[in-house]
Amino acid sequence: MIEEIPDIVISRLPIYLRELTRLAEEEGKLTTSSHELGKHLGISSAQIRKDLSHFGEFGKQGTGYHINYLVQQLRQILHLTREWNVAVIGAGYLGHALTHYKAFLDQGFHITAIFDNDPAKIGEQLDDIVVQDMADLEKTITELNIKMAILVVPANVAQEITDRLVDAGVRAILSYAPIYLKVPPDIQVSYSDPVVQMQRMTYYLA
Amino acid sequence: MIEEIPDIVISRLPIYLRELTRLAEEEGKLTTSSHELGKHLGISSAQIRKDLSHFGEFGKQGTGYHINYLVQQLRQILHLTREWNVAVIGAGYLGHALTHYKAFLDQGFHITAIFDNDPAKIGEQLDDIVVQDMADLEKTITELNIKMAILVVPANVAQEITDRLVDAGVRAILSYAPIYLKVPPDIQVSYSDPVVQMQRMTYYLA
Numbered sequence: 344m345i346e347e348i349p350d351i352v353i354s355r356l357p358i359y360l361r362e363l364t365r366l367a368e369e370e371g372k373l374t375t376s377s378h379e380l381g382k383h384l385g386i387s388s389a390q391i392r393k394d395l396s397h398f399g400e401f402g403k404q405g406t407g408y409h410i411n412y413l414v415q416q417l418r419q420i421l422h423l424t425r426e427w428n429v430a431v432i433g434a435g436y437l438g439h440a441l442t443h444y445k446a447f448l449d450q451g452f453h454i455t456a457i458f459d460n461d462p463a464k465i466g467e468q469l470d471d472i473v474v475q476d477m478a479d480l481e482k483t484i485t486e487l488n489i490k491m492a493i494l495v496v497p498a499n500v501a502q503e504i505t506d507r508l509v510d511a512g513v514r515a516i517l518s519y520a521p522i523y524l525k526v527p528p529d530i531q532v533s534y535s536d537p538v539v540q541m542q543r544m545t546y547y548l549a
Numbered sequence: 550m551i552e553e554i555p556d557i558v559i560s561r562l563p564i565y566l567r568e569l570t571r572l573a574e575e576e577g578k579l580t581t582s583s584h585e586l587g588k589h590l591g592i593s594s595a596q597i598r599k600d601l602s603h604f605g606e607f608g609k610q611g612t613g614y615h616i617n618y619l620v621q622q623l624r625q626i627l628h629l630t631r632e633w634n635v636a637v638i639g640a641g642y643l644g645h646a647l648t649h650y651k652a653f654l655d656q657g658f659h660i661t662a663i664f665d666n667d668p669a670k671i672g673e674q675l676d677d678i679v680v681q682d683m684a685d686l687e688k689t690i691t692e693l694n695i696k697m698a699i700l701v702v703p704a705n706v707a708q709e710i711t712d713r714l715v716d717a718g719v720r721a722i723l724s725y726a727p728i729y730l731k732v733p734p735d736i737q738v739s740y741s742d743p744v745v746q747m748q749r750m751t752y753y754l755a
Contacts (some may be wrong), residue, residue: 350749356749361727369705384729422751429747443642444745445726490754491747499575515750517743521567521652523590531753533746537723538652539551539633540739541697542563543556544721545628547737548696 352394358384359391360417376407387484426451428487428515432504433495434459434467434474435468437519441493452491456483477504484511491515498522558600564590565597566623573616630749632657634693636719638710639701640665640673640680643725647699648675658697662689683710690717697721702729 365496366372376394378386384391395401395413398420418424429452431438441447442454459465460477466473475483483489492513496504501520508516515531518524521539524532536539552566566588572578576730583594583601590597601607601619608614624630635658637644647653648660665671673680681689689695698719702710707726714722721737724730726744730738 351605353752354745354749356752357745360727361742361745362729362747363705365728385731420752421748422754423748427747427754429750436649439644440642441743444743447747450744450748451746452744478627479694481719491682491750493743498571514754515747517612517746517750522571523564523568525591531750533750535741535743535746536567537647537650537741538656538658539567540723540741541562541653541658541721542566542629542656542725543629543632544697544737545633546559546562548628548720 348397352397355386355390355394355495356421358386359394360414360421360423363408363410363414366542367414370413374407374409377402379407404433427491428453428455428489430480430489430508431457431482431495432459432480432489432508433530434464434469434479435459435495435510438493438509439469441495442472454493455487455490459481474489477516480504480507481511484508484513489513492517494518494520494524496520552603554603557713558603561592561596561600562623562627564592565600566620566627566629569614569616569620569623572622578616580613580615583608585613629657632659634659634661634689634695634697636686636693636695636714637663637701638662638665638686638714640667640670640675641701644673646697647701648678660699661674661693662695664689686710686713687717690714690719694730695719698723700726700730701726702726724742 362380366375377391381388381391401413401416431454434457443498456475456479457469457472458475458477464474465476486536490513494501494507494516498521501522502524504524505524509530514522517533519535521536526532572581577649585641587594587597607619620642637648637660642662648663661673662680662681663678664683664686668682671682680720696719698714700722704727707728708730711722711730711732715732715736723739725741727742732738
């Protein structure tokens with residue numbers, strides 16, 4: 344891809360993919376339109392058409408989008424036609440929950456390693472994987488060719504662990520640690536902080 | 550507040566609050582500047598000054614911001630000087646994890662009710678609350694004056710439960726259900742879908 348596509352556009356593609364999959368699997372639909380898709384997503388049909396136009400011509404005037412074809416194309420664009428090994432760092436409640444999160448597996452994200460530094464947690468069996476010592480982080484990530492990690496650790500150790508992940512070859516981090524992480528420009532970080540999300544909403548509650 | 554402040558500005562205020570609190574508690578700082586704050590958050594100092602200027606004059610040329618004062622002001626603006634009762638809907642792994650999430654309690658979000666429709670889960674004790682039957686949703690939410698809910702249910706029941714929450718008086722929903730929710734314009738929704746976040750990042754991984 345030569346053209347630099349805005350990240351805000353990229354961030355909407357998985358939402359289109361999710362809704363297209365739902366329309367096919369739950370409503371048995373074969374085709375849809377930017378209008379219908381927009382109605383289901385609270386996004387304007389013009390926005391959807393513009394977003395998709397960055398990647399080619401997927402719809403036809405009158406007939407709209409063939410869902411299966413558009414799903415396939417989006418999966419290719421997002422590099423989801425392969426599977427991704429993922430490490431979870433932190434075996435607390437949230438680390439456990441994410442390790443058991445079925446939608447990851449359904450979408451090709453395989454949690455193949457989980458780490459903690461608490462001796463009480465190391466060795467614990469979670470489904471078919473065992474909680475490993477943080478000391479083995481670099482070794483395991485290299486051996487399993489893990490490029491993605493989910494960070495579920497306290498703020499005060501998050502940057503240090505991030506540095507170790509990046510050095511070990513991780514290129515994308517989904518972070519639940521309540522802190523901004525400094526990473527090289529070619530490393531992706533996505534944040535999820537439920538407290539921050541709640542605090543945005545209380546602004547609107549008188 | 551007469552002026553309509555963009556939601557993107559509001560969404561950054563909790564991040565400023567989080568970092569200011571960290572600077573005070575972990576680094577023992579009393580003052581900071583938009584420059585320092587920006588460096589810690591990957592946000593430009595001009596953006597921070599512009600965001601805060603919607604709400605008043607908090608800093609002084611030369612001395613910067615008094616952290617405690619700015620923290621107090623942000624907590625007032627975001628309606629965090631009171632406590633909020635919160636209901637969790639769905640007592641699976643993620644519902645459990647969020648119910649135990651210590652940062653909620655630290656920030657004044659009290660999870661005072663949790664619901665599920667699975668007879669095996671109803672009656673289960675989670676710290677000091679008991680998983681209630683979904684049938685009691687409306688009754689409990691009204692009695693406890695709950696205005697915020699965290700939705701951790703499958704996509705195919707999320708809209709129906711959302712409608713019930715809104716009818717019962719809930720005005721803000723943090724949703725982990727992988728679906729767009731239709732709500733009246735005065736109801737706030739914030740989404741968290743880890744699969745969508747991972748799929749944005751794989752785009753950048755060749």
